[in-house]
Amino acid sequence: SQQGEEDPQALSIQEGENATMNCSYKTSINNLQWYRQNSGRGLVHLILIRSNEREKHSGRLRVTLDTSKKSSSLLITASRAADTASYFCAAGGSYIPTFGRGTSLIVHP
């Protein structure tokens, strides 16, 4: 299975702090994606990093990928209360991305 597994399962921080979430996967991938989910509803695509990339930025998001360790991290800088959500990684190696159980992030105002 290429399933992504996020770590930690839950993260609680104060507004303004940085939040780091990690993802591990098992087999070779073409890309890895991060999604956000609010209130158990639809997921929103945040960022995709390809297997030949090591780092990617989008606004306050920074994603790194280490294919030798089969791991990725998502950093949210200067967090806001509105960042409170669950974050999922999805390992893409076939046409069906496989998702982990997510990291639940709570940002306290």
Added chain:
Amino acid sequence: GAGVSQSPSNKVTEKGKDVELRCDPISGHTALYWYRQSLGQGLEFLIYFQGNSAPDKSGLPSDRFSAERTGGSVSTLTIQRTQQEDSAVYLCASSSRARVDEQFFGPGTRLTVL
């Protein structure tokens, strides 16, 4: 429409009844996926449609689950003889052929089986 839509947003049914869940993907998207998410869990893949190809049904948990996609657009997920363990949020996603790995999700249907 601008995004993926799903209906109904909530469905409460009695054990043993059949239910139909609908997904309208983004216009022009050739790929359509159904996932199931139980409380506090990750997404469980159910079925994948790509254009006119035969669907990948490898994630369907039992023969009570079926899905079809008419005209390469709208999809219906049918659950027959619902059980309490079918209670979950059912999510639909679509993607384009050019960017198949970037999925756009609908808001989901929350199914509760009493």
